[in-house]
Amino acid sequence: MSYSTQPAFIQSHQFTALQPGPRLLVLGAVHGNETCGTQAIAQVLDDLASGAFAIERGVLTMVPVTNPLAYRQRTRQGDRNLNRNLRVTAQPADFEDHVGNVLCPLLEAHNVLLDLHSFHTPGQPFIMAGPTNNAGGLEPFQRSEEETRMVAHLGPRRVVEGWMDVYARGVERRQHAQVAPATPTVGLLDAGYGIGTSEYMRSRGGYGVTLECGQHDDPEAVGVAYRAIRQALALLGMASLALKPAVPTFEVLRLADVIDREHENDRFTQPWKSFDPVKAGQAIGQRHDGRIVTAPANGFVVFPNPNALPGNEWFYFAQESDRTFG
Structure with missing residues (x-):
């Protein structure tokens, strides 16, 4: 354009x-x-x-x-x-x-x-x-x-x-x-x-x-x-x-990491929603070459984007924070 x-x-x-x-x-x-x-x-x-x-x-x-x-x-x-x-x-x-x-x-x-x-x-x-x-x-x-x-x-x-x-x-x-x-x-x-x-x-x-x-x-x-x-x-x-x-x-919650999508054939293991809880070691996605992307600890999936462009943010990983509001 x-x-x-x-x-x-x-x-x-x-x-x-x-x-x-x-x-x-x-x-x-x-x-x-x-x-x-x-x-x-x-x-x-x-x-x-x-x-x-x-x-x-x-x-x-x-x-x-x-x-x-x-x-x-x-x-x-x-x-x-x-x-x-x-x-x-x-x-x-x-x-x-x-x-x-x-x-x-x-x-x-x-x-x-x-x-x-x-x-x-x-x-x-x-x-x-x-x-x-x-x-x-x-x-x-x-x-x-x-x-x-x-x-x-x-x-x-x-x-x-x-x-x-x-x-x-x-x-x-x-x-x-x-x-x-x-x-x-x-x-x-x-x-x-x-x-x-x-x-x-x-x-x-x-x-x-x-x-x-x-x-x-x-x-x-x-x-x-x-x-x-x-x-x-x-x-x-x-x-x-x-x-x-x-x-x-x-x-x-505090964001702990961001995981990029590396390839157009990278896929999630299930249709994640933001703030779905995961356990340490649980499979979150699979790379195009078969590698499994797992949760590094107990936490939450945030902003999962199954249509992310390769090289862009695929999902974030968050954990509970001790910060208070109010």
Whole structure:
């Protein structure tokens, strides 16, 4: 597809109150086949247009379709995954580079992010949270208390952490692997591969989370996203909306590893769903040459993607975490 036939703009809706306050950015369809956020944003826009509530403090910006090419194609990505290697690029090489050059300044202009996603297989909603406060080199962060409070009020009771650590592990493994030149792993070999919307927001002094609202086609996912937007506005004091109580207890998991699909004939041993439990040594998949991929310990399969491109993430492995939320 020539660039002239690709989408030429990203549409956003901004509401600026007369009283100062937080600057909240809500994103939908960062991946084009994940449309629950798009639909939820439309419902919030209807609420604001009808006067059901108003933005009374701060700035609310909502982007219903963050990746319009992928959305038009009804695919996860256009030329590549927008939610990886997110940065400003002086010489854009693909459509997502152009989007990043608009999206990154938009993230920098806000201080709180709610990024709405969905996933392949059936399962309950969950939140991807950032690290605890730290001054380390991988993902330094000093707003964990605010982010934790946000997590506690969005609704889902399952939280997953450890994304940047596991991405770094995956990049290191790929850099040492013998990968055929035709395997599409160019971005996957970049040390900045793990940086998506929430990671970029944290790197610029803000905070925010990615909310996985349910399976792509589950109509309940739209309600999860809609309620989360309203809860975020209530929590931040931006609108006169009732704040529901924090979730009392959480299931917290930490990603331990990412396993790539090496060949188009690599197959799972069963139709895994996210957070299916596995025992140490249990077979999860079989490589094209007969090798068995097993669980390294007791844990959980996360984001299994039977249609992953060779050289891309096939599934993640997670274990229970002792971190607390709420």
